[in-house]
Amino acid sequence: MVAVGDGSSDVLVREATPGDAPAVAGLLDALGYPDGVEAVRDRLTIFAAYERDEVLVAELDGAVVAFLALNVTPTFAEAGWVSRITAFVVAPDVRRAGVGMALMDEAERRATEAGSRLMQINSGRRPERAAAHHFYTSLGYRDQHDHHVLYDKRLNARGEG
Numbered sequence: 387m388v389a390v391g392d393g394s395s396d397v398l399v400r401e402a403t404p405g406d407a408p409a410v411a412g413l414l415d416a417l418g419y420p421d422g423v424e425a426v427r428d429r430l431t432i433f434a435a436y437e438r439d440e441v442l443v444a445e446l447d448g449a450v451v452a453f454l455a456l457n458v459t460p461t462f463a464e465a466g467w468v469s470r471i472t473a474f475v476v477a478p479d480v481r482r483a484g485v486g487m488a489l490m491d492e493a494e495r496r497a498t499e500a501g502s503r504l505m506q507i508n509s510g511r512r513p514e515r516a517a518a519h520h521f522y523t524s525l526g527y528r529d530q531h532d533h534h535v536l537y538d539k540r541l542n543a544r545g546e547g
Contacts, residue, residue, distance in 0.1 A: 397444050397445070397446055397484055397485050398444065398445040398446075399442055399488050399492040401440055401443075402430050402442065402443045402453060404430050404431055404434075406430065406443050406450055406453070407423045407426040407427035408423050409449070409450035409453075410443070410450070413450075413452065413475040413476075413477060414473075414475065416477065429441075433455065438457075438459075438467075438500055439455075439457045439458060440455075440456050440496070441454070441455045441473075442454045442489055442492060442493060442496075444476075444485045444488055444489050446483075446485060451477040451480045451485055452474075452477060452480070452486060452489055453475055453489075454471055454474045454475075454489045454490070454493050455471065455472045455474070456469060456470070456471055456472075456493050456497065457469065458501075458502055466501065466503040466504075467500060467501045467502040467503065468503065468504045468505075468506065469493075469497035469500065469502040469505045469506070470505075470506045470507070471505070471506070471507045474489070474507070474518075476489075486521060487525075490525060507527060509522070
């Protein structure tokens, strides 16, 4: 648990618990990824089972106002680990208040502690993500679209269709 701030309204960053599912589901919904509270609770439980993966939440005045999902995986092409932020949402009414910075600082600290040599962030190329992209570059992240192509394919989960 890490507290950041001036004392009047500190940002508390901590690991998420299944009890945070309603707040996390609400944040996902605000970003355009609606999902039920139970589905989010299940994912929080799954993340908690993996030693190197975690979901962090940021609290402001006792309320969860942001979250970040961090995956740490080994790399094969070279020795070491890479960390990926696969979900990151800050409530619109607290953006630019240090909440996102506190979450990113803690995620980078944990990734470094886990042995990661690289941190990556997934983010869509939609116009409404422009402010987030500016935030990432202000923290030293580089857009790699000139160097990498990302392909994806939806797979059926075991037992489905």
